[in-house]
Amino acid sequence: MNLLKGQKIDLTKGSNLSNLHLQFGWTFTKSGLSIDAACFLLSNKGLCEKDEDFIFYGNPSSEGGAVKHLPNQGADKEAIQILLPKLSERTAKIAFTVTIHDAERLGHRMKDASELYVRMLNGDNGQELFRFDYGSDFMNETAVVAGELYKHQGEWKFNAIGSGFHGGLAALCTNFGLEVEEDAEPEVAAAAASENVSSLSPIDLRKKIVQITLEKKKLTGVMARVGLVLDISGSMQNLYKNGTVQEVVERILAVACKFDDNGTLDVWIYDNEFSRLPSASENDIDQYVQKHVINNKNIHKFGRNNEPPVMMDVIRKYTVEEDSPLPVFLVFINDGGVVKPIKKVITDSAVQPIFWQFVGIGHSDFEVLKKLDAMEGRIVDNANFIHIEDIASISDEQLYHLLLNEFPVWLKEAANKRIIRK
Template identity: 70%
Template sequence: MLLLKGQKADITKGRNLANLSLQFGWSTASDAFSIDAACFVLSERNRCEREGDFIFYGNPSAGSGALTHAQLNGPDKEGIRIALSKLPASTAKVAFTVTIYEGEKHGYGMKDVSNMYVRLMNDDNGEELFRYEYGSDLSRETAIVVGELYRHNGEWKFNAIGSGFYGGLAALCTNFGLEIEDEGTQEAAAAVEETVVSTIDLRKRIVGITLEKKNMTQVAARVGLVLDISGSMLNLYKNGTVQEVVERILAVACKFDDDAVLDVWVYDNEYSRLPSATEKDFENYVLNHIMNNRHIHKFGRNNEPPVMEDVIRKYTVEEDSALPVFIIFINDGGVVKQIKKVITESAVQPIFWQFVGIGNSDFEVLKRLDSMEGRIVDNANFFHVKDIAAVSDETLYSQLLNEFPLWLKEAKNKRIIRP
C-alpha cells in the first residue's frame, strides 16, 4: 500500500508482527555527496533522552537491542530493524530521518536527490506492508523527518511526515533534544529556527510563490472550505485525503487572512458549520471535528444550497466585513441544479466560489458555471482533478488561484467589494 503525506497507517493492529524493518532508498545525480538514514527514540516529551537512543551509522544499535542500523546493497540503501517487543515502555515514538552529509558546506540540498522512499517490511517474512515516497516538494533542505512509528491504544502506527529541515543532522539532533558538542553547535541552533517543522510551513511558502507569480501578495481575504461528506466520500475521509485537503487549504488561509483562520463546513443532505482550523489545531482536524463528532450528519446524499446559504449568512449578516471571501468547495459528484440560483443571487455579495471536482463524475452542472447568465460578475469557477491527493501543491494552488484575481478586479470595479 502506498502511503500519502500526512497519512497514518496501522502497523501491528490485525497483524502478528514481532520484527519490523524500514528500508530506505534514493537516487542522486552525483556520487560527490552521501545520504544517511537514522532514527531517534523519543519519550512522551518528544525528546531523545539519551545519546544511545540516536541510531545511525556511528551508533548502529540501541542499548536495549531493539533497533539496529545497517547498510544495504541494492535499490534499498540503508535499513533500520526494530524488535518491537524490546522497545522500552518509555518509548512513545521513533522518528526516522534522512540527511545529506555536510549538505550546507558543499551546497547540496534535497533538490539534488530523487526517488526517495521508505518501505515498511515485516522483517520475519519479507512482506512489504507499506511504501512511502517523499521529498519531491523539498529544495534547499538537507534533512527530512520521514515519518514516525508511535504508540496508539496499545498498538503501533506509522505517520508519513516528509517534513524538511535545514542544518542537516546537527539540526535534527538539536530539535530532538540532543546536545551538539562540535563547532557547528551555533550554526545548528540557528538552523533549527529556520526548521520546517510541519508540511504546513512548506505549503505556505508554495502559496507565497504562487501569489507572487499572480501579483496577489497584497491581497487580504477571508477563506472558507466546504467539504462534501456524502456517502461516496467515505474512503477519502478514512484514508487521510480529506485531512490533507484541510491542511493544503489552511496554507492559503494563512496567506490571505491576518488571523490565519480557515472556516470549515461539511454537508450531505444536511450541513454543519465546524470550528475553524488554525495552525495550532489542524492536525487530526478531520478525526476530532468530523469523524468523531456524533452531531454531524454523515455519508448521506448531497444537497448544496443549504450549506451555501449558511456560508452567505455567515459572511454577509453575522460577520459583515469589507474583506472579500474566497470559498473553496470540494465535491466528488454531481451537484443539484438549484446551486445556480444561489450563485446567481450571491453575485452581488463579496463572495467567490471556487468549486473543485474530484473523482470520476461528469460534473455537468459545475462545468457550465462560466456560461451562467444573469450575474453582475462571474463569481464562480470550477476545475476537476481525478485524484486530488496525487496533484502537487504547486499545481493545486495555481489552479485554485487562477480566476480569483480576475473576480477581485471585476468586483472592485462593480463596487461589490468595499474600499
C-alpha cells in the same frame, strides 16, 4: 495528427471550429523546476498593442473573455482556451509560449525538461486535432515559442514553431513589444526552491509555496477571508477514512494563513444536511477531521448531496453575521452529483463579496459545475470550477496554481463593480 517543426495546418477552412483548447505538457528531469504557459495576442504588426494582450497566470483572461488561461485538465499541465468568434478584429495572430519561472536565478534551463508538447483540442467535444512535440533539441534556452495561431485570408491556421529563446519571459515580452519590470523574487521563494527544506514543518513549507503562487499571480498584500466546504455524502466515505480529507484541510489552511488576518480557516461539511465546524488553525490542525467530523456523533454523515442549504449558510455568515469589507475566497469540494438549484444561489450571490472556487474530485462528469463560466444573469463571474481526479496525487504547487487562477480576475471585476473595495 503529429505536426513537424515548421508545418502549417488549416483549422477553420471547411469546418465550423470556434472553441479551441491548446493543452501544454512537459516532464521535469530536474527538481525545483517550474514552467508556465502563456500567449500573446498580436496585431498585424506582430506586436502586443497593450499589456492586457499578454495572457498568463497573472492575467488569465483577455478583455471580453475570448482567450483564457485555464487550469490543467487531466494529464496536461496547463491550457489556453480561444473562442474565435469573440476575438477582437485587431488580433491577427496569437503566439503560444512556455517559460521557466525565475530561470536565471535558479540556474534552470530547457534541457532540464523533456517531452514538451502542445496539442489542440476541439473545445466543444474534446477531440484532439493535432499534437506537436517540440522539446527534444533545447539546451540552455529558458523560453520557447511553441507555435502560433494566425489568420490568413479570413481563415485561422496553426504554425508549429518550436523556437527557443534565451532571457526567459523578459526576452519574449521584448520580442512582442512589451516592457517588463525587473522581477525581484522574494527571499521566501529562494527558501522554498532550495534543497534545505527538511527542517520545515508541512504547514510552513506549504505556506512558502502559497507565497510563491501569490507572487506569480500578483496577489501579495491581498487580504481575504477563507472558507472550505467539504462534501460528506456517501461516495466520500473512503476519502474521510484514508486521510485524504484531512490532507485537503491542511492544504487549504496554508492559503488561509496567507490571506486571512487571523490565519484561520472556516469549515463546513454537508450531505443532505450541513454543519459548521470549529475554525481550523495551525494550533489545532492535527487530527482535525478525526476529532471534529469522524468522532462527532452530532454530524450527519454519508447521506445524499444537497448544496443550496450549506451555500446559504456560507452567505449568511459572511454577509450578515460577520459583515466585512474583506472579500471571501470559498473553496467547495465535491465529488459529483450537485443539484441544479445551486445555479440560482450562485447567481443571486454575485452581488456579494464571495468567490466560489468549486473543486470536483473523482470521476463524475460534473455537468452542472462545468457550465459555471457560461451562466448568464450575473453582474460578475463569481465562480470557477476545476476538476482534479485524484486530489491526493497532485502536488501542492499544482493545487495552489489551480485554486488561485481565477481569483485575481474576480477581485478586479468585483472592485470595478464596487462589490468589494479597491
